[in-house]
Each structure stands twice: as C-alpha cells, then as structure tokens.
Amino acid sequence: MVTDDAREMLAAEAAKCLDCGACTLSCDILPAIDPVHPGSLARQVLSRELGMREEWFIPRCALCRRCETACPAQVRIADMVVAMRALLIAEGKIDAERYRAMWVDCDWNAISLFRDTYGLGVPPERVASSPVAFMPGCSLFNEGHELLPALMRLLDEACGAKVALLPDCCGMPLAEMGLLARYERFADGLWGRIVGAGYDEVMVACPNCLARLKSRGEAEGVRVTSVYERLARAGVKAPAHPNVAISVHDSCPARGTPIGTWVREILSDYDLKEMECCGDESRCCGSGGAVSLFDFAMRDVRAQRRAEEFARTGADWCVCACMSSCSTLDASPARGRVRHVLELVVDQEIDREECRRKIDAMWQGDQGVRNEFRLAHSRPLSEER
Numbered sequence: 200m201v202t203d204d205a206r207e208m209l210a211a212e213a214a215k216c217l218d219c220g221a222c223t224l225s226c227d228i229l230p231a232i233d234p235v236h237p238g239s240l241a242r243q244v245l246s247r248e249l250g251m252r253e254e255w256f257i258p259r260c261a262l263c264r265r266c267e268t269a270c271p272a273q274v275r276i277a278d279m280v281v282a283m284r285a286l287l288i289a290e291g292k293i294d295a296e297r298y299r300a301m302w303v304d305c306d307w308n309a310i311s312l313f314r315d316t317y318g319l320g321v322p323p324e325r326v327a328s329s330p331v332a333f334m335p336g337c338s339l340f341n342e343g344h345e346l347l348p349a350l351m352r353l354l355d356e357a358c359g360a361k362v363a364l365l366p367d368c369c370g371m372p373l374a375e376m377g378l379l380a381r382y383e384r385f386a387d388g389l390w391g392r393i394v395g396a397g398y399d400e401v402m403v404a405c406p407n408c409l410a411r412l413k414s415r416g417e418a419e420g421v422r423v424t425s426v427y428e429r430l431a432r433a434g435v436k437a438p439a440h441p442n443v444a445i446s447v448h449d450s451c452p453a454r455g456t457p458i459g460t461w462v463r464e465i466l467s468d469y470d471l472k473e474m475e476c477c478g479d480e481s482r483c484c485g486s487g488g489a490v491s492l493f494d495f496a497m498r499d500v501r502a503q504r505r506a507e508e509f510a511r512t513g514a515d516w517c518v519c520a521c522m523s524s525c526s527t528l529d530a531s532p533a534r535g536r537v538r539h540v541l542e543l544v545v546d547q548e549i550d551r552e553e554c555r556r557k558i559d560a561m562w563q564g565d566q567g568v569r570n571e572f573r574l575a576h577s578r579p580l581s582e583e584r
Contacts, residue, residue, distance in 0.1 A: 201380045202289050205282035206245060212279050213241035215272045222266035222276060227482075227501070229266065232256050237266075237276045244283045247290070257283045258293055259497055262375055262488035263451035268479050280488075284377025293377070297493040301372040303337070304385040305577035310337045310368060312570050316561045319344050325351065325364035332363040332398045333426065334412075336405030338522035339539070340366050342554045349545040354402070354426070357433040365401065367392070369408040375489040384581065386411075390419055402426045404541065406452040406521055427461035427520060430544065437543035439468035445538075446472050446514035448505065448528060449481035450521035462520050462540050469543075472512040482508070484524040491527065498527065506533035518543065526554070 216238025223229040223236065232240070232252045240256075243249045262277040270276065287293040300309045314320070319341060333354055335347065347364070354362045367389055373382035393401060400422040403409050409425050416423035445466060449459045459478055463471065476482045485491060485502035509517040510532040517537045519525045529537040529551050542548055561570055 201383075202286060205285045205379070208275075209241040209245055209279055209282050209286075212274050212276075213238040213245075215274050216241075217272050219271065221269045221271060222274075225269040226266050227261075227504075228256060228259060237274055237279055241279055241283070244286055249287075249292075254287075254292065257287060259490050259494055260488055261451065261483040261485075261490060261501065263483040264454050265451070265480070265482065268454065281374065281377055281379070285379050286377075288377050295376065295378060298372070298376045298378075298489060299574065299577070301376075301489070301492055302378075302381075302577065303368040303370060303372055304381050304581075305579055307570075307573040307577040309574075310341065312574065313341050313558070313561060314366075316566060316570065317557060321364045321366055322348075324361075327361065327363065328397065329361055329363040330397070330399040331358050331360060332365040332393075332396070332401050334365040334367065334369075334401055334403045334405075334408055336403065336408050336522065337368045338526065339404050339541070342522055342526065342551075343539060343541065343549050346539075346541055346545055346547055346549065349547060350541055353435065353545065354429070357429055357435065362402075363396070363398070365393070365398075369403075369405070369411040371407045371411050372489060374411070375487075386415065388580070390415060393421060394419055400424060402429055404520070404522075406450045406456070406458055407523075409456070409458070410452040425456075425458055425461060427458055427465060427540070431461040431464040435465060435544065436468050437466050437540065438546055443516060444470040444472050444512075444514040445516045445518050446474050446509050446512045447477065448474070448484060448509065448517055448519045448524055449478055450519065450524050451481070451483055451487050453520065454479050454481065458520060462518075465540060465544060466518065472514040474508045474512055476508065484519075484521075484527045486523040486527040499530070502527045502530050506530055509533050509536075525549075526551070 218236050218238055223233055240253055243253055260280045264277045266276050288295050302308050370382050370385040373385055398421055402424050404426045412423045453459055482505055483501050484505050485498040491498035506528055517533050518540050520540050522539055525537050525539050
C-alpha cells in the first residue's frame with residue numbers, strides 16, 4: 200500500500216537527518232516550526248503527534264528542494280513532505296477536495312475545462328506517427344497555444360523529421376498533492392500511450408515534466424529530453440531585441456539539472472543580468488508544491504519576493520522556462536515584463552492580459568455555471584475508458 204511505503208520512506212529519511220538546521224536557513228517557512236526539523240517532523244507524523252504549526256507547514260511547503268541543496272546528509276526533504284501529505288490525506292487531516300481543480304486524472308479539471316471552453320486541440324497533421332514527440336506541458340499548451348505552430352516548425356527542422364504533438368499532463372499535480380496511488384495509475388496510463396505510439400524520444404518544455412518523466416522513460420526505453428537541450432545543440436538562439444536586458448528565473452524542478460545552462464545558451468545574444476538567487480539557489484516563484492491551489496496569500500508572498508528580486512537586477516524582462524512561473528511572476532513589479540523563453544525563440548509575445556481574461560471568463564455567466572458543475576461532478580478518466 201502507498202501509505203505503508205510512505206511510512207517506510209519517512210522512517211528511513213528521518214534516520215538520516217542530522218537535526219543541524221541547515222535546511223531551515225534556506226527555507227522561507229521552516230523557521231515557523233523551528234526547532235522542529237525534517238527528521239523530527241517525520242517522527243511526529245509517524246507517531247500521529249503532529250502539532251498545529253507542523254500541520255500548517257506540511258501542505259504549504261513549496262517542494263522547491265532548495266533545502267536539499269543545503270542539507271549535508273542529502274535527506275530527500277521534498278519527498279518526505281509529499282509522503283507526509285499522503286499520510287495526512289489518508290487520516291483525513293488534509294482535505295483532498297481543496298485540490299480538485301487540478302485532479303488531472305479526472306475528465307474535468309482546470310486544464311481540460313480551459314481547452315474545452317476555448318476549443319484548443321492538436322492539429323491533425325501533428326497526430327501522425329513519428330519517432331519524436333513534443334510535450335509542451337499543460338500550461339504552455341493552454342496559455343501559449345499560439346506559439347505552437349512556429350515552434351513545431353522549428354522543431355521539425357532541428358529534428359529532421361515531422362514532430363508529433365503530445366498534449367498530455369505528466370501528472371505532477373497529483374504527486375505534489377500527495378495523491379500518490381492516483382499518480383501512479385495516471386503515470387501508467389500516460390506511459391501506455393507513449394509506448395503504444397512508438398515514440399523513441401519525447402521532448403518536454405516544462406521542467407516539471409522532465410523531472411517526472413526522465414527516469415520512467417529510461418525504464419520504458421524512451422528518451423525523455425529537454426526541448427531546450429535540443430534547441431541549444433541545434434545552435435538555435437533567440438533573436439535579441441535591441442537594448443533589452445534579461446534576467447532568467449530558474450524554476451525549482453530545474454535545480455540540479457543543466458536546463459538553466461541550455462536556456463542561457465539559447466539566450467546568449469541578450470545582455471544577461473542574474474538575480475541574487477539563481478541556478479541551484481533560485482527561489483520559488485509561488486506556484487510550486489500545489490500551495491497556490493488553496494493558499495493564495497502564500498503564493499502571492501512568494502511571487503512578490505521573487506518579482507522584487509528580479510526588479511533589483513535592472514533587467515527589462517524576466518525570462519522563464521516554466522509557463523506556470525510566467526503566470527505567477529507576472530505581478531507587480533514584474534507585471535508585463537515576464538516572458539517565456541520560447542516566446543523569445545519564435546519572437547512572438549503571449550498576451551498575458553488576454554490569458555487572464557480568458558481564465559476569469561470561463562468561470563462567469565452560463566459558461567461558468569456549466570464549468571463549475573462539470574468540475575464538481577468530474578469523474579476519474581479510468582471510468583471513461
């Protein structure tokens with residue numbers, strides 16, 4: 200059972216914790232439960248003796264893994280928190296309904312409702328059999344849909360073959376919520392479709408997708424690569440705008456990977472001004488850890504802090520490789536100054552004000568009533584098949 204696995208993992212990782220507090224110094228909310236550290240927190244969960252502060256912390260961790268870069272014992276702190284969430288959901292201490300909007304294993308969720316409301320689909324020519332597929336990720340497919348025609352043509356050239364378009368979700372939201380059994384079933388279904396389609400390689404744009412899919416891809420005999428690696432190796436560079444300086448926001452799942460290096464290579468014709476916390480030291484944009492689904496204040500605090508850090512660089516644009524980061528960081532003082540790296544690659548801007556209008560409109564009027572009903576009565580996709 201998933202809960203048994205979660206308990207076993209928590210006990211093993213807790214035993215590694217040195218109780219040194221190095222992680223607390225690197226986190227924005229671990230100080231709120233100090234002197235409790237990951238090891239002692241795990242033991243509280245295992246013994247069912249969780250305090251109010253600790254119960255507040257577990258669902259609000261961004262799972263950014265910044266704490267792990269500071270940990271001398273290499274404790275898997277983010278995985279521990281996910282396991283804690285799984286146990287607290289099983290015990291009824293966390294209501295899984297708070298995450299319903301992103302139950303991507305159900306027929307209706309925020310992603311599928313947006314696509315249905317605005318008629319977003321895969322062009323027929325991109326469904327054809329191909330050895331290579333491009334998986335944009337949920338947010339890029341929805342919010343950056345207008346970029347896809349030009350981007351797909353560029354990928355065709357870089358790969359020397361017509362690239363298929365895979366609109367699926369990697370299942371990351373389910374895993375971060377702590378719905379681990381549902382995530383495993385969802386991942387099995389996704390990989391059944393990928394292997395069944397005969398893809399040799401799946402290129403992904405979202406760093407979350409890369410983090411979720413890479414190791415499973417190795418087991419399935421499918422190469423999972425970053426689209427930024429493919430573009431950088433093909434010598435693709437984003438055409439620089441005159442007198443425009445940029446700063447790169449490194450998203451949390453890119454920590455410990457070369458994604459940031461590839462992105463900076465693609466953007467190397469721009470004047471780059473790094474933020475104080477960049478690369479493996481980068482801070483969460485506010486969208487991580489499924490926190491933004493229920494604690495909007497926490498999301499906004501994290502986004503504001505990161506936007507202010509960007510503003511201090513004096514750069515004109517904050518460039519992200521994660522569309523969720525783009526959406527979250529496009530707030531004062533970065534409002535109107537956030538770009539996805541692929542916007543720069545194809546030299547085509549996304550109208551983020553229009554994206555916000557569409558998101559709001561899908562929950563208003565008769566359409567909103569219909570979407571609210573469908574979300575409230577969504578069913579697992581496994582029941583539909």
